[in-house]
Amino acid sequence: MYRKEIKNIPQVLPINRIVEETPTVKTFYLPWEFEGESPGQFLMVWNFQDEKPMSISSIDPVNGEVGISVKMVGPFTQALHKLQENDKIGLRGPYGSGFEIAGSRVLAVGGGIGMAPVAAFTEEASRRGVQVDTITAATTKDEILFTQRLENAGARVFPTTDDGSHGFCGFATELAEKLIKEEDYDMVVSCGPEIMMKKLHLLTEENQIPAQFSLERYMKCALGICGQCCVDDVGWRICVEGPVFWGDQLRLIKEFGEYHRNASGIKEYF
The missing domain is CATH 2.40.30.10 (Translation factors)
Structure with missing residues (x-):
């Protein structure tokens, strides 16, 4: 143990x-x-x-x-x-830092394998009595994750696929925009492709909804020593100060939604 x-x-x-x-x-x-x-x-x-x-x-x-x-x-x-x-x-x-659970109604948005921490959040928030609407997004029906598991936890689950083979046809951000207009959320949480989260960040800013996002960067030590996962320009370490950041913090991360660095430290644009 x-x-x-x-x-x-x-x-x-x-x-x-x-x-x-x-x-x-x-x-x-x-x-x-x-x-x-x-x-x-x-x-x-x-x-x-x-x-x-x-x-x-x-x-x-x-x-x-x-x-x-x-x-x-x-x-x-x-x-x-x-x-x-x-x-x-x-x-x-x-x-690293995890998601904070707050509010009585939350929209959780996961894209691809980004659904992993979103699923853990949905289950924990539901256990605490929070009503969670969860968007689980994938390219096609066969890659949709955790639908039954999250429904068992008590969440309302909204599958979406790029090709329209299951659930909503389109991107997670399009469905999120629709739900944000129709519903009243206290908070949004998300993990997935950074381009998706960049759009979602803009949506939450426009609608003045507090939001948390889980970022991914190349890591080595996970202890905050090597500096491999630092982000421009603030120098925050994804493995220590992150991977979860609030929306107002993301405004200070210059590279968010623009680029990341590979194992050699070279910029790679999204």
Whole structure:
């Protein structure tokens, strides 16, 4: 079982169970001792060869399980997808700032694998009596994530697909704009492609709705030491001051929605 006093050392844990969410996404559930983890925080996942950050997608203190949802996109995630129940991986953390839960009615917007922290938020907020409307967006029907799970938590779920194969036809931001006009939300939370969040940020600013956004940047240490994940011009570290920021903070991040830096520190524009 995980011990908090050694959070910066990977804890080698068995995989309790694996849920195949879509053809490209699996959720891995592992034993965990909880001490205040919050949706939006992340863990460093170690496969004994490499280590990558993964958002917490499920927080279950009753059963003592933490979940991480992994989209297969490269060698590291391909290796994880080959694992089976009772195989072991290393976890360290949690790290970073999580979503704050506030208000009585919230719109949660997730795009692609960005649904991982949004799902954790939706479940935790629902447990606290918050009414949550959740947009789960994907390119096509087969990649829509967590619909049944979030409905079971008590959320109203709005699937949307780029190709119109399921739910709303269009982008998550188009559906969000429609709901914001029709409903009265106290707050918006989001994680997904940064171009999507840039548009959503503008929508929340125009409608004067407090909003939180979870950003992604290339990380190495997750301890705030190496500076790899610092953002221009403020120098905030995504692994420490982030990954979750309020909308007013995003106004100070020059690169938000414009570019990020690769492993060599070179700008790559969205």
